[in-house]
Amino acid sequence: MTPTRRRLVSLAAIPLVILIGLASRRYATALPPFVAAYAGDTLYGLMICLGVSALAPGGGALRVGSIAWGICVLIELSQLYHAPWIDALRRTRLGGLVLGFGFLWSDLACYATGVALGVVMLSGSRKLTPGSDAEVP
Numbered sequence: 001m002t003p004t005r006r007r008l009v010s011l012a013a014i015p016l017v018i019l020i021g022l023a024s025r026r027y028a029t030a031l032p033p034f035v036a037a038y039a040g041d042t043l044y045g046l047m048i049c050l051g052v053s054a055l056a057p058g059g060g061a062l063r064v065g066s067i068a069w070g071i072c073v074l075i076e077l078s079q080l081y082h083a084p085w086i087d088a089l090r091r092t093r094l095g096g097l098v099l100g101f102g103f104l105w106s107d108l109a110c111y112a113t114g115v116a117l118g119v120v121m122l123s124g125s126r127k128l129t130p131g132s133d134a135e136v137p
Contacts, residue, residue, distance in 0.1 A: 003057035006122075010054035017047045041107045045072050045114025053122055065119035072111035079103040 001009070021043035028036035049068035056064060078086070080103050089095040100107070 007054050007057040010050045010057065014047055014050050014054070017043050017050065021047065038106070038110050041110030042114040042117070045069075045111035046118045047114070048072055048111070049115045049118025049122075053118070061119045061122035064122060065115050068115045068118065069112065072115065073108065075099060076103060076107050076111070 021040045024031065024036065024039035024043065031039070045068070048071050049065060052064045052068045052071070053059070056067070059067075075098075079100050086099070090099050090101055
């Protein structure tokens with residue numbers, strides 16, 4: 001997949017991942033408890049991975065995943081910091097969605113799962129492009 005195509009695919013997938021993530025929160029009571037508890041954070045990790053891929057479409061999947069994982073960890077660790085200005089930001093809808101509210105170890109596991117899913121998707125997209133050695137007949 002060319003970097004331009006990879007950027008476009010990543011950018012197109014981000015709104016879909018966001019919508020599914022928001023739906024997993026809004027309709028949590030209709031989902032199995034495990035899915036309701038962890039889907040949103042897992043999709044957040046995937047979204048960050050897609051965002052990094054869109055910003056650096058020529059980067060390898062593992063590099064993109066490493067950067068995305070680092071961003072997720074930093075955002076989660078930022079939840080340990082409570083100053084009036086950042087807590088006020090977190091109280092807004094967008095601020096709460098982006099920055100979260102409280103540190104949870106389980107969120108790191110969810111982010112890792114979402115980033116890993118993104119890495120697999122990015123790795124798979126490279127192998128199944130026309131003309132590659134791994135093309136499926």
